[in-house]
Amino acid sequence: MQATSRESYAAAADALEAYARGAQADAVAATADEILAVVRLLVAEPRLRRALSDPARPGPQRAGLFTGLLDGKVGADTLRLLGTLAGGRWSSPTDLLNAVERLGTEAVLAAAERAGHLGDVEDELFRFHQVAAGTPALAAALGDLSAEPARRAALARDLLDGKATPATVRLVELALAGFGGRSFDGALTRLVELTAARRDRQVAYVTVAQPLTEAEEERLAARLAELYGRAISLKVSVDARIIGGISVQGGADRYDGTIARRLAETRIALAGRQ
Numbered sequence: 001m002q003a004t005s006r007e008s009y010a011a012a013a014d015a016l017e018a019y020a021r022g023a024q025a026d027a028v029a030a031t032a033d034e035i036l037a038v039v040r041l042l043v044a045e046p047r048l049r050r051a052l053s054d055p056a057r058p059g060p061q062r063a064g065l066f067t068g069l070l071d072g073k074v075g076a077d078t079l080r081l082l083g084t085l086a087g088g089r090w091s092s093p094t095d096l097l098n099a100v101e102r103l104g105t106e107a108v109l110a111a112a113e114r115a116g117h118l119g120d121v122e123d124e125l126f127r128f129h130q131v132a133a134g135t136p137a138l139a140a141a142l143g144d145l146s147a148e149p150a151r152r153a154a155l156a157r158d159l160l161d162g163k164a165t166p167a168t169v170r171l172v173e174l175a176l177a178g179f180g181g182r183s184f185d186g187a188l189t190r191l192v193e194l195t196a197a198r199r200d201r202q203v204a205y206v207t208v209a210q211p212l213t214e215a216e217e218e219r220l221a222a223r224l225a226e227l228y229g230r231a232i233s234l235k236v237s238v239d240a241r242i243i244g245g246i247s248v249q250g251g252a253d254r255y256d257g258t259i260a261r262r263l264a265e266t267r268i269a270l271a272g273r274q
Contacts, residue, residue, distance in 0.1 A: 005095035008088025012103055015084050016110065019077055025114035027077070029166070032107030034078040036174070038070065039101045049093035052086050063087035098180060105174060105191070109198050112167035122195040124168040126235050128160065129188040142176060143184045152176050171195075192235070201233040207247040207258070209240055224250065 020028050042049050066086035067079050090096045112121045132139050153173045160169050175187035196203045204224050224232040243259035
């Protein structure tokens with residue numbers, strides 16, 4: 001989003017936080033579902049997106065257009081939050097669409113937080129990502145854009161049935177729909193990071209050849225927290241192909257101290273001498 005759009009989104013996000021603090025988890029979850037249903041409406045109606053982001057129309061007029069269209073179809077809280085969004089200034093119709101989707105996502109996370117499940121959601125999303133990425137047939141089925149979205153969502157729900165919170169299932173469905181215009185893999189990664197951010201943590205992706213002990217994870221998390229100045233949420237993957245050492249990805253920073261990398265560099269150096 002451009003700066004103008006970010007300011008408009010921030011106003012709606014603040015309104016969501018104020019609402020969520022005083023509402024029950026189930027009510028916030030219902031609001032999240034309604035906001036995300038409106039995303040589908042906006043995807044299907046490009047003319048509506050353009051009208052709601054038209055800078056030639058005053059903000060109150062755009063807000064009135066949106067709330068008038070949705071009145072009686074969604075709850076009062078949803079109506080108020082979406083009216084706040086539509087009344088803002090938007091750099092493009094796409095920015096508005098992304099803002100509605102992001103607001104719905106944050107509402108899902110707020111509901112999980114109110115229910116005390118936010119940490120579980122973060123872990124469940126990451127584990128599902130690992131399972132999908134580590135199973136080629138499953139990754140292909142979930143990422144097959146030629147298949148009906150409802151069919152892929154049903155597959156994900158079957159896999160997660162009894163193993164994940166409703167918020168996790170909802171976010172996986174969002175990832176399958178291409179959250180933020182991303183691939184399924186990229187969307188899941190982003191949703192893990194947003195969940196961690198809501199817990200005021202930064203995600204660090206760690207790859208090792210053998211599982212770390214609990215004490216080793218705690219020491220690594222503490223060291224990374226010192227470097228980044230905030231709490232760290234470690235996401236550890238085991239990959240025997242790296243042979244030994246460790247790889248850490250935190251935001252745009254990457255440290256690769258694996259034996260596999262050093263061997264590759266040695267091979268390149270030897271080849272250059274021939």
